[in-house]
Amino acid sequence: xxxxxxxxxxxxxxxxxxxxxxxxxxxxxxxxxxxxxxxxxxxxxxxxxxxxxxxxxxxxxxxxxxxxxxxxxxxxxxxxxxxxxxxxxxxxxxxxxxxxxxxxxxxxxxxxxxxxxxxxxxxxxxxxxxxxxxxxxxxxxxxxxxxxxxxxxxxxxxxxxxxxxxxxxxxxxxxxxxxxxxxxxxxxxxxxxxxxxxxxxxxxxxxxxxxxxxxxxxxxxxxxxxxxxxxxxxxxxxx
Amino acid sequence: xxxxxxxxxxxxxxxxxxxxxxxxxxxxxxxxxxxxxxxxxxxxxxxxxxxxxxxxxxxxxxxxxxxxxxxxxxxxxxxxxxxxxxxxxxxxxxxxxxxxxxxxxxxxxxxxxxxxxxxxxxxxxxxxxxxxxxxxxxxxxxxxxxxxxxxxxxxxxxxxxxxxxxxxxxxxxxxxxxxxxxxxxxxxxxxxxxxxxxxxxxxxxxxxxxxxxxxxxxxxxxxxxxxxxxxxxxxxxxxxxxxxxxxxxxxxxxxxxxxxxxxxxxxxxxxxxxxxxxxxxxxxxxxxxxxxxxxxxxxxxxxxxxxxxxxxxxxxxxxxxxxxxxxxxxxxxxxxxxxxxxxxxxxxxxxxxxxxxxxxxxxxxxxxxxxxxxxxxxxxxxxxxxxxxxxxxxxxxxxxxxxxxxxxxxxxxxxxxxxxxxxxxxxxxxxxxxxxxxxxxxxxxxxxxxxxxxxxxxxxxxxxxxxxxxxxxxxxxxxxxxxxxxxxxxxxxxxxxxxxxxxxxxxxxxxxxxxxxxxxxxxxxxxxxxxxxxxxxxxxxxxxxxx
Numbered sequence: 001x002x003x004x005x006x007x008x009x010x011x012x013x014x015x016x017x018x019x020x021x022x023x024x025x026x027x028x029x030x031x032x033x034x035x036x037x038x039x040x041x042x043x044x045x046x047x048x049x050x051x052x053x054x055x056x057x058x059x060x061x062x063x064x065x066x067x068x069x070x071x072x073x074x075x076x077x078x079x080x081x082x083x084x085x086x087x088x089x090x091x092x093x094x095x096x097x098x099x100x101x102x103x104x105x106x107x108x109x110x111x112x113x114x115x116x117x118x119x120x121x122x123x124x125x126x127x128x129x130x131x132x133x134x135x136x137x138x139x140x141x142x143x144x145x146x147x148x149x150x151x152x153x154x155x156x157x158x159x160x161x162x163x164x165x166x167x168x169x170x171x172x173x174x175x176x177x178x179x180x181x182x183x184x185x186x187x188x189x190x191x192x193x194x195x196x197x198x199x200x201x202x203x204x205x206x207x208x209x210x211x212x213x214x215x216x217x218x219x220x221x222x223x224x225x226x227x228x229x230x231x232x233x234x235x236x237x238x239x
Numbered sequence: 240x241x242x243x244x245x246x247x248x249x250x251x252x253x254x255x256x257x258x259x260x261x262x263x264x265x266x267x268x269x270x271x272x273x274x275x276x277x278x279x280x281x282x283x284x285x286x287x288x289x290x291x292x293x294x295x296x297x298x299x300x301x302x303x304x305x306x307x308x309x310x311x312x313x314x315x316x317x318x319x320x321x322x323x324x325x326x327x328x329x330x331x332x333x334x335x336x337x338x339x340x341x342x343x344x345x346x347x348x349x350x351x352x353x354x355x356x357x358x359x360x361x362x363x364x365x366x367x368x369x370x371x372x373x374x375x376x377x378x379x380x381x382x383x384x385x386x387x388x389x390x391x392x393x394x395x396x397x398x399x400x401x402x403x404x405x406x407x408x409x410x411x412x413x414x415x416x417x418x419x420x421x422x423x424x425x426x427x428x429x430x431x432x433x434x435x436x437x438x439x440x441x442x443x444x445x446x447x448x449x450x451x452x453x454x455x456x457x458x459x460x461x462x463x464x465x466x467x468x469x470x471x472x473x474x475x476x477x478x479x480x481x482x483x484x485x486x487x488x489x490x491x492x493x494x495x496x497x498x499x500x501x502x503x504x505x506x507x508x509x510x511x512x513x514x515x516x517x518x519x520x521x522x523x524x525x526x527x528x529x530x531x532x533x534x535x536x537x538x539x540x541x542x543x544x545x546x547x548x549x550x551x552x553x554x555x556x557x558x559x560x561x562x563x564x565x566x567x568x569x570x571x572x573x574x575x576x577x578x579x580x581x582x583x584x585x586x587x588x589x590x591x592x593x594x595x596x597x598x599x600x601x602x603x604x605x606x607x608x609x610x611x612x613x614x615x616x617x618x619x620x621x622x623x624x625x626x627x628x629x630x631x632x633x634x635x636x637x638x639x640x641x642x643x644x645x646x647x648x649x650x651x652x653x654x655x656x657x658x659x660x661x662x663x664x665x666x667x668x669x670x671x672x673x674x675x676x677x678x679x680x681x682x683x684x685x686x687x688x689x690x691x692x693x694x695x696x697x698x699x700x701x702x703x704x705x706x707x708x709x710x711x712x713x714x715x716x717x718x719x720x721x722x723x724x725x726x727x728x729x730x731x732x733x734x735x736x737x738x739x740x741x742x743x744x745x746x747x748x749x750x751x752x753x754x755x756x757x758x759x760x761x762x763x764x765x766x767x768x769x770x771x772x773x774x775x776x777x778x779x780x781x782x783x784x785x786x
């Protein structure tokens with residue numbers, strides 16, 4: 001469970017990029033986070049994950065505050081950033097082992113999980129190559145595997161489908177659904193509204209640093225008085 | 240073309256991830272830069288005055304200009320090898336530029352002009368200030384300064400162009416090597432070899448005997464003539480500044496300008512014929528592939544390690560697998576001290592052979608408290624030349640985001656990042672202590688000196704990473720440019736000068752060596768404790784600029 005409580009953030013004094021945000025992402029749901037470019041999606045995610053500090057308010061991950069108990073909070077989630085920046089001079093396997101060591105995963109668990117996930121994402125043949133030789137999509141797959149490696153309860157994914165091939169994208173969506181069905185949390189941002197419509201149990205719409213809607217896709221359509229697609233409802237609500 | 244030059248310039252200069260900086264921050268940055276730059280300029284000026292006076296005492300005043308230009312020219316050649324390779328072939332902008340409808344000549348022109356311009360920052364400190372000091376001391380006219388400005392503008396052209404051409408030829412053939420790192424290493428070694436051979440063609444006097452050295456010193460400005468005649472590539476610029484007040488100076492300046500322009504035009508033309516093939520080769524993503532049979536994962540592939548050791552291993556791998564980092568952060572800190580001590584030994588033996596008892600003078604100096612202070616300063620200078628910690632965060636570029644979201648305390652990551660630098664610095668600390676022990680034969684003082692040097696080392700590495708965290712350079716185009724244009728090094732130099740100043744200042748008040756060492760040790764412990772306290776209390780604040 002992720003709880004965002006009265007959070008404010010500004011890069012330049014006086015200009016808020018996140019304005020008094022309150023949001024609860026319950027266990028057992030796939031939660032989509034949508035909004036136009038520059039609305040504050042990545043900033044929010046970076047605050048949840050401790051990449052950015054919080055000016056005021058607090059964020060709790062399974063009850064642990066990212067502000068006051070960051071190490072314990074960080075152990076509770078796995079995070080895929082919006083760009084697949086990984087240490088290019090390492091091999092895929094060395095990177096996964098590094099993450100495995102940081103999260104203290106046993107060698108046996110690593111072998112089982114890496115084998116299973118690398119086959120699912122069709123990257124097993126490249127794990128012993130340097131990451132600098134990977135394509136954008138392969139780096140993204142490696143990042144996703146590294147996040148799933150320590151089997152976190154909360155998944156936080158920033159534009160996770162970017163660069164993935166159709167099969168990998170399908171696999172990830174399936175994994176997200178399965179993970180939430182097991183009582184865990186999946187929180188992800190996306191620009192692809194069809195994806196959000198298909199797999200999200202709940203969505204939040206953010207615009208100019210403020211949450212302007214939280215609910216199901218159907219509720220959004222009702223609010224926007226639109227019977228057609230999520231895209232149309234989204235456009236109506238952010239106008 | 241002009242817009243391409245501008246785009247490449249801006250892309251390489253803007254390396255933080257901030258869009259808006261507050262006026263207060265701009266003001267503070269400017270003030271701190273002016274203080275650091277002014278201080279360094281002052282130090283460079285004082286050294287220049289000292290050297291000019293000493294040389295004028297033995298009627299070798301002109302030699303100052305010659306030595307200065309020669310050293311900078313050699314430095315330019317050496318640096319250009321890495322710079323050409325990284326900027327022309329391994330920069331991230333290449334993938335963007337190659338898909339635009341641009342002629343190879345345009346890309347080359349834009350990149351080469353940027354490389355030339357990027358040398359000017361260093362030239363201001365390393366060349367302009369000493370030459371101005373020389374000019375003031377020798378009371379030259381305004382025309383001297385005008386010539387100086389023109390020379391500073393065109394000086395980097397020939398070294399950069401010759402080196403880039405050599406690199407382009409090698410890359411034309413090594414581009415078939417699919418492993419980028421291997422191609423890079425091969426190119427660097429072949430280029431060093433070829434640059435050495437080519438520059439030696441321009442060197443006319445290769446051997447200097449003791450008797451001819453004595454003759455040269457005894458003749459007025461003999462050293463200056465020797466340098467000018469030996470290195471014909473820089474002869475025109477030397478003659479320009481030495482003969483600024485007559486027509487010879489003007490003729491030589493025109494000669495050098497014409498030489499540089501012809502060199503630029505011819506080399507760019509030739510390079511444009513071979514550049515694209517080499518450049519395209521480097522953009523192909525590949526690296527060493529293990530045999531397909533070897534891809535089966537087993538338990539052997541996953542050995543669990545302590546998280547701190549895993550973190551350190553990751554740091555070492557990043558440094559050792561990037562040629563410029565390997566050179567500046569691992570090889571140089573090992574080679575520098577050994578090389579300096581070998582040169583010192585050679586110098587002492589040379590001095591002895593010409594009848595100067597340099598060794599006993601050196602011994603006597605070490606028996607004095609100022610000698611001990613000088614050894615601490617030498618240790619600090621060696622520590623300064625280790626780049627491990629000053630790029631500890633910047634080297635990771637945008638990957639440094641991981642620092643923030645993995646469950647490892649920031650202070651732990653801080654300590655792991657400095658540990659490699661501390662370890663490598665131990666070599667120079669050990670060598671300095673050995674020299675002290677051999678000369679003074681005082682074992683107890685040597686042990687205290689070694690402990691002092693360890694503390695100076697630890698504090699230095701902590702200060703370096705604090706500088707990097709204060710001004711992280713995480714958006715860079717290639718590793719070499721990040722290293723070269725990293726102005727944090729100036730702050731590191733500033734810190735070193737403060738350490739030297741304090742070390743020497745204490746000798747005014749404490750004349751007993753043992754007392755001096757104990758006092759410095761005590762001071763180091765206090766400073767180290769204060770830094771630790773600051774780190775533990777303010778770790779989030781210290782790391783705030785990483786994303």
